[in-house]
Amino acid sequence: MIDKSLDILNKVYGFDTFRPLQQEIISSVLEGKDALVLLPTGGGKSICYQIPGIQLSGICIVISPLVALIKDQVDQLKKRHIKAVGITGGISYRELDDVLDNCIYGNYDFLYLSPERLQQTLVKERILKMNVNLIAVDEAHCISEWGHDFRPAYRQIITLKELHPRIPIIAVTATATKAVQEDIIAALELQNPKVFKSSYERSNIHYHIKKTGDKRQELCDFYTTQPGSSITYVRSRKNAVEFTLLLQQSQITAGFYHGGLSNKLRTRTSQSWMSNKLQVMVATNAFGMGIDKPDVRSVVHLQLPDSVESYYQETGRAGRDGNTSIAHFIYNRNDIEHAYNQFVKSQPTTEYLKFIYRKLSNYLRIPLGEGGEETHPLSFSKFCNTYQLNGMQAYSALNALDRFSVISLAQGYHRRSCIRFRESGTRIIDFAQNRPVVNAIIQAILRTYGSSQHHVLQINTALVATRSNTSEDDVNQTLQLLQEQELIEATITNTDLQITYLIPRDDERTINRFSRELERQNTLRLEKLKALVKLVTNTDLCINKMILEYFDEEIPKDCGHCSNCIKTGSRTAFEHQILSALQSQPLDSNEITQQINIDKKVVVAHLKTLLEQGKVNITSNNKYTINE
Template sequence: MSEALQILQKYWKHDSFRPLQQEIIDSVLSGQDTFALMPTGGGKSICFQIPTMAKKGICLVISPLVALMKDQVANLQKKDIKAIALTGGIKSDEMINLLDNCQFGNYKFLYLSPERLQSDWILDRIKSLPINLIAIDEAHCVSQWGHDFRPAYLKISSLKTHFPTVPFLALTATATPKAKDDIITELGLQNPQLFQKSFARKNIAYMVFETDDKLFKIEQILKKNQQSSIIYVRNRKSCLDIAAQLRSLGFTATFYHGGLSSKEKDKNMQLWMQDEAQVIVATNAFGMGIDKSNVKTVIHIQLPDNLENYYQEAGRSGRNGEKAFAVLLTNPSDIAQTENQFLSILPDKAFLNAVYKKLCTYFQIAYGEGINEQYSFNLNLFCLKYQFPVLKTYNAMQFLDRQGIISLSQEFSEKISLQFTIPSKEVIRYTSLNPNDEEIILTILRTYPGIYEMQTAFNLPLIAKKSHHTEAQVHAVLQKLKEKDIIDYHAKNNDSTLIFNEIREDERTISRVAKYLENQNTLKKEQFKSVIKYIKEDKTCKSNLILNYFGEKTTTNCGICSYCITIKSKKTNFAALKNEIIALLTIEELNSREIQNRINTKSDDVIFVIQELLESENIILKSNNKYTIKS
């Protein structure tokens, strides 16, 4: 038995490796630079963890994902394997102690972000460590053609000069052929061994359904497949709304988004992981490091920005090898609407410049100053003060963060969450008795229609502005309502941490990174076009569309996607369907949904026949929205 397999069995309790893991480990152990392209769920971390355990020394793991670093360190520590992550918020004294532990304490793994390598003193300390392997996770970030380019990754190649005999292992789950070539060049990989697992997930049926009633379609899917499911949405409000609607339909549903506290995240996650909730409704903040084998269905109800993210999120289904479904729901207005929204929140150079200057003004940073200054930051207040659109500003600040100009913590949790705990008629009665509070309360109810059903994130500056009151006045009304047990009210810290990593140089700062912004915007537009092609292309297997996007050429259809099912299904007998609908309506009046529920036929065909029967005046639509036979 090989040493690598013994380590796998001892620490990970697995009897055998997954495809390509053994080959990648052997390549690394032989001292070769190695590139591994393994889709989500392929077990990438094993590929650097096991060779590190087999050799003396420590593995340097470079990753941009703080949550994933913490998760992997925690999992290694549970196995009594010494591991450390140098994440944000660690003070210099503590960092010195951690690096001392790496040097003298028999540690096996040191995780850090690529930005940490830009600190000369940290780089000097790393040079003195007994590094046996350098693993670059999320390696697509090094490529300007990757979907999350970070210039700090470009400096990783300099480690080659300090560790000329140490192998590099580049790992990614999603890279197009163009991005793959870029990664190898930019990391300076020398004659790398290339390992690429096919992107094909033969047990996943990729489905695209056009529907005017997405909630009804979700209800049908979840009733048919009652196992564990994920529903991905674009924003936090949709998370809460969809989860509440599903609960009202009798499903066990919870939700997950970046604004929840750690305690709430863990609680909701465990409900889903332990199958106490069938469905978790989530933003893309959910999923990294999640490995639940029995997910039957992943549903996207809004268009993803790119196929890279869609493939990763859809790939969280069917990890047990059983048939699973990746469903994308769309309607005719989605593409134009999403495209407009998508383009409207892409910051250009002028907007980036404006945001950067206003940030410096906001914190009173003079030209030529500001380096290493740290501040508490509230995104909503900042955008309100300068009349900036929130999402576009957030994207601009994310870009500045990726360029290393600023460092920004990602938690934009709302300062206040609240829920009305008495019936709406009682709230109206209260406003009639307290006319001074009426305008503020009505503004809250108009802005947050779901506030009776659930705890709702609350934007204090927005309500103050819309109700023409000061924030202090709004706050006073909330306190009064809380004291009278009219609302359940929670105040939370809304401040993120913002660090300026460079001196203020205005246009010079922005001009230096503008070319990256232009490239990224061009790439994002191209990626979104690929999403539209995936949806609209109705003469190609959906699985093949995804494989071709990632550079795999195949002409063999999967046989289980929405396209393949359409070409295999028998032609609908419209005459028989017409007679069946007429027979139903002869007995009782029904609406279109009730007809669909009683007939085992595609909903599109049912709607088509109903339309024909209306046009031929065989049936009529009554004022109660139900169909009946024309007398």
């Protein structure tokens, strides 16, 4: 069967050989066995379930926590001519019904959906009728209460096992401590699973941490000496823009990326960076998931992520081609306090969450007992201004509501245009007779939405622009013109969030049911941030070693190339160990490595320095001696 898998790997994905562990994982899945797969970012996790999903008869169901991940993977499969569909927020009951029917009768290979969808009766009824060949759980750490992104809805995935008890489950993630691994296996009820785990060590990534009083200068200095493709991570949209301008002023090609950009602008900027027209992408953590660019030479952090897991995943976007890359962390003393404010102090209490939930429901005019499965655009800034809310706290509260499956929160800037015709379609067409662009747009609106004077119509300006062969700016200008002529009534609202209520509004009981878990998660966030701060501020231990120990992996050797290892004190200590080893007898580099238990590349580098300084000599049989 693995020969067929290799054939798919070559014809569908364009690779001749599997990456480490992929072949063993795929073979195990094809044999019908449950599996827990821990591969680093860029290690090829998705292929481990996509190839069996293509190879086996039937449909593979993939559970994924983020709309962006679902869309990216579905788009990638479609480009490879694989039939795949994703169920994301904002879909009507009828559309959902059609999609699920297609999965039963339409010969689809993949169905991607969020764990929240498994709570819907219709979804469960239709999945029962599907010929399911495999259940894949992406970002499986989300199922664990000890994970850094715990989502209670992931506990509902066990529903799939009840519907299809004989179908194997493959759970994949990039980051999971031993406790998280055990929790995943227990929560998914995996039967005698084989755990496939590659080392968390990334020997080609050199971790550098720099404390500085001038981050702006340090960033520019770094890119002066590091010309390769890079990502710089920041924690706010404002910083993404500001640091991009700084780099551009320093003649470094850079663009910015955050969740508030239009889809068109995000796509254009991403493509420019992917094709190396831009050297640096300055981005919030909205950027990177699903991005597979092998030649990223550096990842820079200008502010603290929320956990070691997040830091590990983000730095793992460098060096996927196996070549030497740098993870450069630039921070100052204010960053740690800011991180505590952002990730710990801003976390909502039960009472604050109830407050925000009521304000949100009132703002969107959702009555008690109603609103389930309804989607609403939201301008976050206007929402905060209306109720004089602290933006950081309010956004943390919305994220908590999303995490606990009260709402589904999607980012993405767009204009929502609502119109009502005040005149007949004929009257409006007459007005546009001598205006070709206006006429094309009006015709597209009438063909798509009709010309009723009795209903308010929600217009998709991007769709109208496509159907009229114009631009969205043209569409909005036309709507403005028609409103000025009193031919239509128009409301154009700028929005940066989309809120879908997953359950009907019920102010008290909605929040009370997970209040205890909320407080526990807040405590866990504090512990995870403390672990990251310890990693950043500890200047004595090998950074690579500290990261591996966090993930319960121990290695005896220091890496020799992180900023802690190469600082003066460590260099002197290594050289002293080498000289001590040579006191008793001449040794070659392998013998020295065995004696002092340091990576051979580090030993060779220090031997070169000692030779240059005249402290050691090398004999004719390549043994080193102390120069007396």
